[in-house]
Amino acid sequence: AAGVIQSPRHLIKEKRETATLKCYPIPRHDTVYWYQQGPGQDPQFLISFYEKMQSDKGSIPDRFSAQQFSDYHSELNMSSLELGDSALYFCASSLDRSSGNTIYFGEGSWLTVV
Amino acid sequence: GDSVTQMEGPVTLSEEAFLTINCTYTATGYPSLFWYVQYPGEGLQLLLKATKADDKGSNKGFEATYRKETTSFHLEKGSVQVSDSAVYFCALSDRRSSNTGKLIFGQGTTLQVKP
Numbered sequence: 001a002a003g004v005i006q007s008p009r010h011l012i013k014e015k016r017e018t019a020t021l022k023c024y025p026i027p028r029h030d031t032v033y034w035y036q037q038g039p040g041q042d043p044q045f046l047i048s049f050y051e052k053m054q055s056d057k058g059s060i061p062d063r064f065s066a067q068q069f070s071d072y073h074s075e076l077n078m079s080s081l082e083l084g085d086s087a088l089y090f091c092a093s094s095l096d097r098s099s100g101n102t103i104y105f106g107e108g109s110w111l112t113v114v
Numbered sequence: 115g116d117s118v119t120q121m122e123g124p125v126t127l128s129e130e131a132f133l134t135i136n137c138t139y140t141a142t143g144y145p146s147l148f149w150y151v152q153y154p155g156e157g158l159q160l161l162l163k164a165t166k167a168d169d170k171g172s173n174k175g176f177e178a179t180y181r182k183e184t185t186s187f188h189l190e191k192g193s194v195q196v197s198d199s200a201v202y203f204c205a206l207s208d209r210r211s212s213n214t215g216k217l218i219f220g221q222g223t224t225l226q227v228k229p
Contacts, residue, residue, distance in 0.1 A: 031214065031215070033214075033216060033217075041221075041222075042203060042219040042220060042221045042222050043158070043203070043217075043219050045216050045217070045218070048214045048216055050214065055214045056214040056216055058216070090157065090158065092158075092217075094215065096215075101215060102148075102160055102163065103160075103207070103215070103216075103217055104160070105150075105157050105158040105159070106157055107156065107157040108157045
């Protein structure tokens with residue numbers, strides 16, 4: 001079965017640079033979520049989209065932005081990178097926003113800021 | 115706001131031992147509850163879920179029962195294997211507090227199983 005695809009899997013950036021992460025949700029899923037997981041931490045919700053519209057916002061820095069495109073893939077743009085942005089970034093998708101519906105996660109993108 | 119609290123780790127067990135990882139939650143509505151597992155260097159995989167009180171989720175020998183009266187969703191397995199070594203996250207999704215159904219995670223519990 002198709003899963004959530006994230007790219008790149010790993011990237012290394014310098015401070016103050018910009019990074020873009022891509023996410024391809026499971027086909028026909030209408031909701032996309034982005035999470036950030038710092039070393040040894042639990043995943044923190046950043047932002048979500050339902051049918052290409054932003055639906056919820058969590059602890060996402062102003063330096064970060066995201067969007068969902070017409071083909072339902074999503075991109076997370078991170079500018080003016082800081083050392084503290086080094087983390088594992090997950091994209092996830094679900095078919096329906098109801099709380100009982102399962103959210104499926106991608107393998108994650110490891111961002112290292114040096 | 116909604117929150118999830120898990121027992122602190124790491125939890126170290128011998129193979130074939132009984133496992134319990136405690137999880138309690140606080141929610142304004144009637145959340146759905148989940149356990150996710152993260153193997154070293156990998157993403158989050160759904161282990162099991164329960165969507166209403168007294169539901170029992172089960173998968174791969176793991177079980178958890180949604181206890182509304184104690185606001186708990188403890189994870190259990192009768193006989194752990196070395197391959198169960200991972201980080202386990204308890205999570206909730208509450209549509210009353212978030213119409214997107216986003217997950218709120220506990221802090222994770224590391225399980226290490228020794229041969």
